Amino acid sequence: MSYYKDQRDKAEANRNQIFGDPGGGTFKNKQWPFVLKNPLLNLHESIREEAIDYFNRHNIPLWNGTATAPTGHLLSSQVACLNHLFFVRRHADIATAILKGIDADVKTALPVAEEGYVDFEVIGERNYLGEKSHTRGANSTSVDAMMLGEMNDGRKKLFFIEWKYTESYTPASKAEDAGGPTRLAIYTPLLQKADCPISVKDIKALFVEPYYQLMRQTLLAHEIVKSRELGATDYLHIHVIPTANKALKNKKTSAALAGSDLDSAWKSVLKHPEKYLAIDPEVLWAPAKQYGQAREIHVYLQNRYWQ
Numbered sequence: 001m002s003y004y005k006d007q008r009d010k011a012e013a014n015r016n017q018i019f020g021d022p023g024g025g026t027f028k029n030k031q032w033p034f035v036l037k038n039p040l041l042n043l044h045e046s047i048r049e050e051a052i053d054y055f056n057r058h059n060i061p062l063w064n065g066t067a068t069a070p071t072g073h074l075l076s077s078q079v080a081c082l083n084h085l086f087f088v089r090r091h092a093d094i095a096t097a098i099l100k101g102i103d104a105d106v107k108t109a110l111p112v113a114e115e116g117y118v119d120f121e122v123i124g125e126r127n128y129l130g131e132k133s134h135t136r137g138a139n140s141t142s143v144d145a146m147m148l149g150e151m152n153d154g155r156k157k158l159f160f161i162e163w164k165y166t167e168s169y170t171p172a173s174k175a176e177d178a179g180g181p182t183r184l185a186i187y188t189p190l191l192q193k194a195d196c197p198i199s200v201k202d203i204k205a206l207f208v209e210p211y212y213q214l215m216r217q218t219l220l221a222h223e224i225v226k227s228r229e230l231g232a233t234d235y236l237h238i239h240v241i242p243t244a245n246k247a248l249k250n251k252k253t254s255a256a257l258a259g260s261d262l263d264s265a266w267k268s269v270l271k272h273p274e275k276y277l278a279i280d281p282e283v284l285w286a287p288a289k290q291y292g293q294a295r296e297i298h299v300y301l302q303n304r305y306w307q
Helices: 005-015 015-019 046-055 077-085 093-103 178-192 212-224 262-267 281-290 294-305
Strands: 025-026 030-032 106-110 121-123 143-151 156-163 234-240 276-279
Touching: 005 015, 025 121, 030 077, 030 234, 046 121, 077 121, 077 281, 077 294, 093 106, 093 143, 093 281, 143 212, 156 212, 156 262, 178 212, 212 262, 234 281, 262 276, 276 281, 281 294
Parallel strands: 156 234, 234 276
Antiparallel strands: 025 030, 106 143, 121 143, 143 156
16 A cells, blocks of 8 residues: 555545544545544644644745645645644744754754744745745745754754645656746756756656755755855755655656665755655654653654654
8 A cells, every 4th residue: 555545545544533524625626535624733723823823923835735724635745744844933942852853963942933943844045046036835945844953062053844644756857848848947047056966867857756856955955045044154055754655765757867766866955965864753753752741742743643
């Protein structure tokens, strides 16, 4: 059984127990049993109101949802990111524990925005990549979440987090479709810069997902740190992928890249492969479970996503 089908079947089976919702909600103009009729229930109740307020205040689209609710799709990776991390933004101790679990040289988590220790749908203060749009959450390069850590030597480091759930990709090239010429015109000059963090002989090899997204996010992280946003002088690009999603982790969609899977193929083009980390969501969250205030969220995440 594929990971996608396994998670879809589990979501349908647990729908009433966890959400109290009959399913049959609408996604892309069609009704599905794994889409909630009440999409508000897709977010844990402890973060629901605040998360929706956060996205509305920052004018961030709610991903196939409405102006006041997220998507009801139970397999949404962006909703999964919020369910795991939105709670963390109000807790310095938990944010610090999570960052220490990722990087042992972290001394403490620092506020990344005026609202806490995690920021979402981050695009940077300026349009560093020269894209046609510079809008959070739509039509421009962004990362699902970002955190900031003070290191033991006093430096500041940004942690860029991209969240995946049941995604998998085909070898279709973003350089060869109708938008290909525009994409090549935007990103090729950045990839040819002497200080580019990516080194590849065939630039078009990067225009296949998920490498196309990883390429753009790496360029964004590099430029944000070059500009010393939040005083940061370094970054780590974190790819959160469930270990069981072998269709994503174990597949190399771009034949021109070296390596045999996503991780090895992507690291093969990075000048500093240590700046990229793939991690399971349960492993990422594990340091938080020691804190009493995280217990309710921990049980919810375990029942919904990890079991």
